Amino acid sequence: MADPQTPPRSRREFLAALAASPFVTLGAGVFPSPLRAEAAAAGLIGANACILTPESTAGPYYIDPGLIRRDITEDRAGVAMQLRLQVVTADCQPVEGARVDVWHCDAAGNYSGFARQGSDRRVSTKDRTFLRGTQFTEGGGVAVFDTIYPGWYRGRTTHVHYRVFLEETTVLTGQIFFPDALSAYLFQSVPPYNDRTAQRDTVNASDGIARQAGETAYAAIREQPGFYDAALVVGIAPEARPQGARFGGMRPPAG
Template structure:
């Protein structure tokens, strides 16, 4: 039998992914069959090639033209490899797209601004940590080395990004992460747990996360030295970004914290999970 008959078509693979639901309690996780389908279709994660909705840019974007893959600048935190694959709605990779990313550090601070953090007292003007730009390769992938982002009042854990084509912004959006993993890190792992305050906003009560939808959640996989966070970003190449709608006014408050423990199965001892959770790049004694 020929390979043409034995191998499913690209269209069939993509159709299968398009109808594969993301488990509500396991956003960021996909079945092995879904991952295999995605890999066969040339995708780095199993979220489908939908055109991503645009959400607010927020108040902390800086166009510093920092062409670099390592954006850490010595900031402490759990290492994370962040990969964004820019594709069209037909899952065709977009080569040569500019991708900008920026996010807060473990203490909730962005670089480059005064009055930082949930208490508004930290000044990071002139600093450029956790910001960077990469161009996508032939596979549509832009890759960054960073740390797992922290949190600040009114927002769930997230990373901002912009996609540019021909000096034109085609998409401004955000990437989100599993609540259970975030909660464990923030409660149990330094420097995230150095803070006395508890976060007030999770995915379920963050208005921007709701607007972005399930396709905006990164697929997270543990590696020995880092977390691998991957997202397929579907764009409309003919679109022009509205620069986020709410502009420099920033995101709205996330609302009240929901009752009860965080969802999912990566809780620490206080959440009924195992205390022996593997943290990439760290030994059990750290």
């Protein structure tokens, strides 16, 4: 039982304690109820935190189609997923008006907008824009995307890419990872994921980018009626100001 004389932790103290929590090392959004409750009380959408460095791996498939939209699914079949990213400062203060781009592969391992897709490199999606989009964070620092659970391709574990812009500069490029157990279940048992004859060759523990990103890059997953809710808190280090891609004239919609 907590000492009634002990003052509540500040947001910064909570973030530091959370980053050092042994539950963080479990990955995959595995956190006890008290920690989740304290995260909610601190205004966080998930009991994970990540103070991110200016440099991170973007991967080869980023394009900016200029699509400000919440639903990025288009015609892609798969298990529905709501992806929520909360952009916060180092002391957990929400960042309003940040631009968040996301992109990921479909159930067959294909990205839109490129030739030579999939593990067999035989699919071209050069004229497509599925599973890509931009949102701007609202008052709580949250950007929401309606999408599908990502598939896999040879050499990589299951992941979603994201890029956060503040003001006119790319602040952060990162990747979100998912529980191996959930991925294995979907890929083996649920169409269209289980339509593939090949078996994935990379899991979280054997993916070098996932290991480098750390356990706090794992989404917290909750099963909801008809979809999975995936949430990640993206903490931005104050010095994270690398040069790179820019807003390209995009701004939050009026109102």
